Amino acid sequence: LGVETPVGRVVHSGDFKIDPHPLDSTGTDLNLFRNFAGPEGARLLLSDSTNIVREGRSLTEREVKDSLDKIFAKAEGRIVITLFSSHIQRIQEVFDLAREHGRTVVISGKSLANNIEMARDLGIAKLPPSFFNAHNGVPDLPDDQIVLVVTGAQGEPLSALSRMVLGGHRQLEIRKGDTVVMSSRMIPGNAKAISRLINEMYRIGAEVLYESVHAIHASGHGQREELRDMLEAVRPTLFVPVHGEYQHLVKHGRLAVECGVEQDNVILLEDGLPLTLLKDSFRLEQRVPVECTLVDGKGVGDVGYAVLKERRILGDEGMVIVVLVVDSETGSILHGPEMISKGFVFEQHYSHLLEDAKCLVLDEIEAARPGQLGRLQEGIRSSLRRFFRRVLERDPVVVPVISEV
Structure with a gap:
């Protein structure tokens, strides 16, 4: 993105990599950037820092396709490829290799089908001659085809892959002899789920290839030398x-200093910190408050700290509900106390503890005066929490439900 402003030209790189010989385009036009910046250079550059810690240059799509070609040539059974459904170029590489090696393509996944359909309609994806969507049926062919x-x-x-591995897919399953190619980078936070899936596939008898051990994925973010080029x-x-x-921003800032930017002109911004460009200087403005907006079902931003805290307690400790019906005039018990445990203890195993808890509830009722419903609820809540902490070292949510009639 190149922006002409009254105080100079601004360039925002977006996500980028520099591939001198891409498969289906002319590559990154660095001369266009130089010409836009002009002889004096741009006033401001905002540039992608994701891969600053990776030395050298990123793998090219041509190298990825060569690696996939070798896998196609070597695999004796089915090939299962999982990738980002928005990576149209990689999908097209698979289509081309399938055509060259005489294999029929079967896709599974709603987002994948939608993206392929859009890419085909726009003329940027060419379907192989033999193509099926598993949702509409799977052809009866030998595995090597x-x-x-x-x-x-x-x-x-x-x-689709998780359901194929764990038995929840209606049309497909991972089988012994399959070669599974995970053609994507592991996003931080997903490592545990991916590792579990890989283990299950090896348990079934499949061979799994992934980025850290095979050249089957090229990042969409330039590495250190490409960032230097920009x-x-x-x-x-x-x-x-x-x-x-933040560590990436710091290291990218150091690279900028190596490339001639003055140290005082490297500005590390965090969310909510505005920057104003002036004619001959810049100014950092007062921080704007920013926070996450949680989306929960149809509610947007209506889940606050208190609700999150309660959900964590419910998830960790469970809940005990005490149901009582009392006479509004005399305070005598008409029904209960009934103890309902959810996510707290297995009631048959700890039935004696729940019986002891009922006795504590009865003690609180005897000590309370008729009409003091709020005080009775709080007394039951406090008494039971102390009891469960002492006996089980657990602290469930205790909800007294008391009705007066």
Whole structure:
């Protein structure tokens, strides 16, 4: 993104990599960046920092396709490929290799099907001659004539790959002898789910290939030398590293200094910190409050700290509900106390503890005066929490439900 402003030209790189010989385009035009920046260089560059810690240059799609070609040539059974459903170029590579090696393509995954359909309609994807969507049926062919392209590169529990592994897919399953190619980068936070999936596939008897041990995925983010190329093309006076954790921003800022940006002109911004460009300087404005907006079902932003705290307690400790019906005039018990445990203890195993808890409830009722419903509820809640902490070292949510008649 190149923006002309009254105080100079601003360049925002977005996510980028520099591939001198891409499969289906002319590659990154660095001269365009140089010409836009002009002889003096741009006033400000905001540049992607994601892969600053990776030395050298990123793998190219041509190298990825060569690796996939070798897998197609070597695999004796079915090939199962999982990738980002938005990576149209990688999907097209698989289609082309399937055509070359005489394999029929079967896809599974709603997002994958939608993206392929849109790419085909726009003329940027060419379907192979033999193509099926598993939703409409799977052809009865020998294993060495099939390649499955499925969603689930990040171990998502409802994705096609997860359901194929765990037995929840209606049309497909992972089988012994399959070669599974996980053609994507493991996003931080998903490692546990992906590792579990890989273990299950090996348990079934499949062979699994993934990025850390095979050249089957090329990042969409440039590595250190590509980031250097961008800095040298734009030659900014001011530099703001973006898209990365704070450590990435710091290291990208150091690279900018190596490329000629003055140290004082490297500006590390965090969420909510505005930057104003002036004619001959810049100013950091007062921080704007920013926070996460939680979306829960149809509610947007209506789940606050108190609700989250309660849910964590419910998830960790469970809940005990005490149901009582009392006479409003005399305070005598008409029904109960009935103890209902959810996520707290197995009631048959701890039935004696719940009986002891009922005795504590009765003690609280005897000590309370008629009409003091609020005080009775609080007394039951406090008494039972103390009891459960002492006996079981657990602290469930205690909900007294008392009705007066």
